[in-house]
Structures are given as structure tokens and as C-alpha cells.
Amino acid sequence: MEKKLILAIESSCDETSAAVIENGNKILSNIVASQIKSHMRFGGVVPEIASRHHVEQVTQIIEEAMETAEVDYEDLAAVAVTQGPGLVGALLIGVNAAKALAYAHHLPLIAVNHMAGHIYANQLVEPMKFPLLALVVSGGHTELVYMEEDGSFEIVGETRDDAAGEAYDKVGRVLGLTYPGGKKIDEMAHKGQDVYGFPRAMLKEDNYDFSFSGLKSAFINKVHNAEQKGEQLDPEDLAASFQASVVEVLVTKTVQAAKEHPIKQLLLAGGVAANKGLREALKETMAKELPDVELVIPPLSLCGDNAAMIGAAAFSALDKQEFAALDLNAKPGLLL
Amino acid sequence: MKVLAMDTSNQAMSIAVLENKRVIGEWTTNIKRNHSERLMPAIDALLKEVNESPEQLDRIVVAKGPGSYTGLRIGVTTAKTLAWTLGKELAGVSSLETLAANCVGTRAFIVPLFDARRGNIYTGLYQYDEQGQLQQIEEDTHISAEQWAEYLSRKEGQFVLVGEDVEQYLETFRQYLQERVTAAPSQQHLPRASVLGLLGQEKAAEDVHTFIPDYLKLAEAEENWRKAHPNELEDAYVEKI
Numbered sequence: 408m409e410k411k412l413i414l415a416i417e418s419s420c421d422e423t424s425a426a427v428i429e430n431g432n433k434i435l436s437n438i439v440a441s442q443i444k445s446h447m448r449f450g451g452v453v454p455e456i457a458s459r460h461h462v463e464q465v466t467q468i469i470e471e472a473m474e475t476a477e478v479d480y481e482d483l484a485a486v487a488v489t490q491g492p493g494l495v496g497a498l499l500i501g502v503n504a505a506k507a508l509a510y511a512h513h514l515p516l517i518a519v520n521h522m523a524g525h526i527y528a529n530q531l532v533e534p535m536k537f538p539l540l541a542l543v544v545s546g547g548h549t550e551l552v553y554m555e556e557d558g559s560f561e562i563v564g565e566t567r568d569d570a571a572g573e574a575y576d577k578v579g580r581v582l583g584l585t586y587p588g589g590k591k592i593d594e595m596a597h598k599g600q601d602v603y604g605f606p607r608a609m610l611k612e613d614n615y616d617f618s619f620s621g622l623k624s625a626f627i628n629k630v631h632n633a634e635q636k637g638e639q640l641d642p643e644d645l646a647a648s649f650q651a652s653v654v655e656v657l658v659t660k661t662v663q664a665a666k667e668h669p670i671k672q673l674l675l676a677g678g679v680a681a682n683k684g685l686r687e688a689l690k691e692t693m694a695k696e697l698p699d700v701e702l703v704i705p706p707l708s709l710c711g712d713n714a715a716m717i718g719a720a721a722f723s724a725l726d727k728q729e730f731a732a733l734d735l736n737a738k739p740g741l742l743l
Numbered sequence: 744m745k746v747l748a749m750d751t752s753n754q755a756m757s758i759a760v761l762e763n764k765r766v767i768g769e770w771t772t773n774i775k776r777n778h779s780e781r782l783m784p785a786i787d788a789l790l791k792e793v794n795e796s797p798e799q800l801d802r803i804v805v806a807k808g809p810g811s812y813t814g815l816r817i818g819v820t821t822a823k824t825l826a827w828t829l830g831k832e833l834a835g836v837s838s839l840e841t842l843a844a845n846c847v848g849t850r851a852f853i854v855p856l857f858d859a860r861r862g863n864i865y866t867g868l869y870q871y872d873e874q875g876q877l878q879q880i881e882e883d884t885h886i887s888a889e890q891w892a893e894y895l896s897r898k899e900g901q902f903v904l905v906g907e908d909v910e911q912y913l914e915t916f917r918q919y920l921q922e923r924v925t926a927a928p929s930q931q932h933l934p935r936a937s938v939l940g941l942l943g944q945e946k947a948a949e950d951v952h953t954f955i956p957d958y959l960k961l962a963e964a965e966e967n968w969r970k971a972h973p974n975e976l977e978d979a980y981v982e983k984i
Contacts, residue, residue, distance in 0.1 A: 439984050496812070507783065
């Protein structure tokens with residue numbers, strides 16, 4: 408098979424990233440510059456500051472991706488970029504850089520949905536086998552996506568309020584952890600016990616939707632009530648109890664949906680896919696309940712935002728010659 | 744020297760192609776529409792129209808601010824990416840200087856301005872010298888219109904205000920400068936990439952990777968954080984992971 412290389416760019420939130428991907432499944436380079444240290448100062452991502460950092464980084468990161476991959480523009484088949492969803496000012500940097508590159512080198516331009524990117528990160532690990540189901544969990548999304556075939560997305564379940572990652576951030580703040588608190592909560596959860604019995608939302612309902620705002624409120628109330636009474640709560644037990652609720656709901660609903668769809672693969676995707684508790688519980692439950700369905704979990708390096716996944720997702724568009732024009736714009740609310 | 748110049752720092756979008764001092768083509772619109780959608784197609788169309796290709800250019804010139812943050816980033820990102828990837832020189836010119844340069848033929852002080860909301864403006868002070876060279880008299884700044892007018896009133900001489908938002912602030916300046924201030928003629932209020940391209944040929948080439956817009960203002964969150972943490976600013980807030 409002829410090698411087809413895609414230069415991919417991602418700038419939807421607080422990471423500037425560029426990657427060169429071969430045939431949608433092999434990483435030749437994947438450079439990620441994280442702004443997290445900057446946004447930690449504010450307890451969350453500040454859109455204007457994210458946009459400013461992207462302009463500072465964008466050409467250096469693309470240069471490093473090209474140099475690391477040891478390729479030249481003549482070797483490329485296309486330039487791909489995240490069009491949305493994300494922060495509009497941040498997306499615009501990637502979109503305009505990608506358009507300039509495509510124009511300057513007469514290359515086709517491919518617009519990629521960021522959420523599709525997270526799902527296709529798995530293609531860098533294992534070939535995707537359709538039909539499949541993907542659980543996409545991040546700071547902005549919690550979705551169960553059914554893919555009948557390459558390029559087709561059906562959202563069969565989603566959060567009705569907060570995304571799972573958002574709940575982690577808020578709970579992290581209540582626990583006094585530095586932003587973003589997700590990783591630390593995961594670590595603490597492994598040392599504590601689920602003793603506080605937080606609610607498992609929507610578990611009994613006959614759908615695949617999620618809700619995390621009730622859990623968040625229950626958590627905050629627990630902590631505030633204890634403070635008022637002068638009681639000491641164990642932070643590790645709190646983390647463990649919170650995480651147990653999130654993981655149980657995610658895993659139960661996902662496995663339920665997996666049983667009710669004719670799937671060959673179950674994929675985990677998105678920033679929260681880095682959560683050890685979630686990875687372990689999903690592995691264990693799937694092995695027990697659906698041993699014939701292949702479970703694919705991306706390595707930690709491909710869970711957070713990165714351009715490699717955008718290059719992976721762009722490959723099917725290249726195959727189908729679905730190209731964007733030079734008037735491509737960022738779409739902050741882009742749907743799958 | 745073949746130059747492609749672009750200005751997307753405010754509502755107007757202007758691009759031009761020049762060969763040395765000669766303007767070969769220019770495209771200027773002054774409508775409320777998205778620069779991100781329109782800039783690259785406009786560059787493509789203009790270069791085709793004048794029979795040039797991006798490879799033939801020697802230098803990319805961009806209006807580097809101040810102006811709309813998003814608009815600036817669209818122009819600067821496009822310009823720096825083109826310059827870097829094509830191996831061309833990159834030069835940045837103040838968006839205010841570009842506007843001031845429109846007022847050719849006057850020896851008065853030129854006060855270019857853009858509305859920055861809540862009574863504030865982005866502005867500066869320029870003047871054409873005896874040789875017809877545009878000189879910067881005061882640094883570009885973000886300031887309340889009233890304060891700027893008051894500050895200028897301590898200088899002697901005539902002032903001419905230029906920019907699309909002049910109408911809105913003329914009264915304020917009149918209060919301090921009376922008949923010493925006038926608005927430039929209508930045809931001078933729009934920034935022109937042809938003018939930008941001429942100015943940009945005189946500027947030193949920039950380091951492309953580190954080139955960023957001159958916002959003249961910190962993001963609000965950054966400003967507040969720095970006030971609260973005066974000695975904690977670090978060099979590198981972005982790290983490769």
C-alpha cells in the first residue's frame with residue numbers, strides 16, 4: 408500500500424499540537440505543548456489566554472512535528488485540522504495555520520471533528536472494527552457513540568448536565584487540589600474506600616444517558632455539612648467514594664449499551680480515559696460480561712488532546728476525498 | 744522586493760501585493776463579516792488576479808495590532824505560517840501607524856484611533872517630518888479617550904484624528920483641543936494594506952516563530968493575576984509534554 412502522510416494540527420483548548428501520521432494508524436511524530444501551567448494560575452482554562460499561547464507556539468510546534476517525522480511537504484497527502492468543538496479563539500489558530508500551510512503547498516485541507524479525533528486515537532493502537540461503540544469522556548463531553556461503519560456516528564447516550572471531567576474539576580476544587588484535579592483524585596481514590604455511598608445517577612433508567620450534577624451536589628453537601636459540624640472527613644475516602652460513583656455509572660451504562668448493540672469493539676476515548684479507576688473497571692467488567700467484544704483503551708499519551716488523533720481521524724476523509732475549502736472556519740459547537 | 748501585506752486588525756480587511764514601491768493589487772472590504780473565512784480565499788484570489796504565486800513573494804507584512812484580539816490573531820497566524828512555511832521574511836507594522844500613514848500631506852500631529860469600548864481607545868501619535876517620513880511621536884497605547892485628549896492638549900500645534908471610530912470621539916477631543924483638532928477626510932479612515940506594504944518594506948524582519956500580535960493589553964484574567972502576584976511571573980508557561 409502506498410504511504411499516505413497527513414500533517415495534523417490541534418488547538419481546540421489548551422494544548423497546541425502537531426503530528427505527522429502515516430495511513431491513519433502510524434505516528435511519525437506527535438508534538439504536544441501544554442499550557443496547563445499557565446491556566447493553573449486561574450483555576451481553569453481562560454479562553455483569551457489560551458488563544459494567545461497558541462499564537463506563540465503554533466509554527467514552532469508544526470516545525471518540530473515535521474522535523475521529528477523527517478518529512479517534507481512533498482511527502483504529504485493532506486493537512487488536517489480540528490474544526491471544533493472547542494474554544495473558538497483557540498480553534499481559529501489551528502484552522503488559520505492549517506489553511507496557510509495547505510494553500511502554500513497546494514495540499515488538500517481536511518476538517519476534523521475533535522470528538523471523532525478522540526475516538527480515532529484508538530486506530531493508532533488497534534485497527535478499528537465496525538460496528539463499534541465508543542465511550543468518550545472528557546472535560547467537556549460524556550457520550551456513548553455507536554459507529555456502524557467508518558465515518559458514521561450515532562450518539563446513543565450522553566450527559567444531561569455536567570461532563571464527567573467537569574465533575575472531577577469541581578470536586579477537585581472542593582478538595583482544595585490544584586487545577587486540574589482529575590489525576591490527583593484518581594490517585595487518592597486508589598488509597599481510599601467507598602464509604603460515603605454517593606448516589607449513582609440514572610442507573611435504573613432505561614436509556615444510556617448520564618448525569619453528574621447530582622453527584623457533584625451530594626459531594627459538596629457532604630463536605631459542607633461536615634465542616635459545619637466540625638467533623639473530619641477522610642479526603643482519600645471522599646475521592647474514592649466520588650470516583651466509585653462516576654466509574655460505576657459509566658461502566659454499567661457502557662456495558663449495557665455494548666450488550667444491546669451488535670458490536671465487535673468497545674473503545675474508550677477522551678481525557679478521562681486516562682483515569683486508572685475507569686480503565687481497570689471497564690477491563691474487568693468487559694472481560695466478565697462481554698469477553699468476545701474487543702476492548703481498546705488508548706495509552707495515556709493519546710487520551711489527552713493531541714494532533715495524532717486528528718491525523719488518524721482525517722484518514723478516512725482523505726480516502727473519500729472529502730476536502731475543505733480555504734474558507735474553512737472554526738465551529739466551536741460542532742457536533743459529531 | 745515582492746510583498747504580500749494583510750490587515751485584519753479591525754472590521755476592515757485589506758490585503759495588497761506590492762513590488763517595491765509599486766502597488767500591484769489591493770483588496771479592501773469594510774463589512775461586518777468573518778475574517779477567518781475570508782482572508783485566505785481573498786489572498787488566493789488577489790495573487791491569482793495579479794499573476795503571482797506565494798512562492799514568488801519575498802516578504803509577508805502584517806498589521807500586528809492593536810485591534811480586535813481575534814482579528815489580530817487571524818492575520819498574524821496566517822502571515823507567520825505563510826512566512827515560515829515558505830521561507831519568506833516576515834515584518835509587522837503597527838495597525839495605528841498604518842492608519843496614520845494615510846494622512847499624507849499634513850504636518851499636523853496625526854492621532855490614529857480605534858474604539859476599545861467603555862470610553863477607551865487604542866491610539867498613538869505620529870507626524871510626517873520635513874522629508875515626508877512618518878515619525879512616531881508617542882508609543883501606541885490603550886487609554887481613555889478623555890485622558891489622551893487631556894495629555895495631547897499640553898502639546899502645541901494642530902491635531903488630526905484618523906480612523907473609522909473618529910466620529911464617536913471627536914467631541915471628547917474638542918473639549919480639550921477645541922479648534923486645534925479636526926477629523927481627517929473620509930477617504931483616509933480606512934486602513935489600506937497597500938500603505939501597510941510600503942511601511943513594512945522599511946521594517947526589520949522579525950523572528951517568525953516568536954512573532955505575536957501587539958495587543959497593548961493583557962487578558963483581563965492575566966492582569967488581575969499579576970496584580971495579586973507581583974513577583975511570581977515565570978518565563979515559561981507552556982511546556983512540551
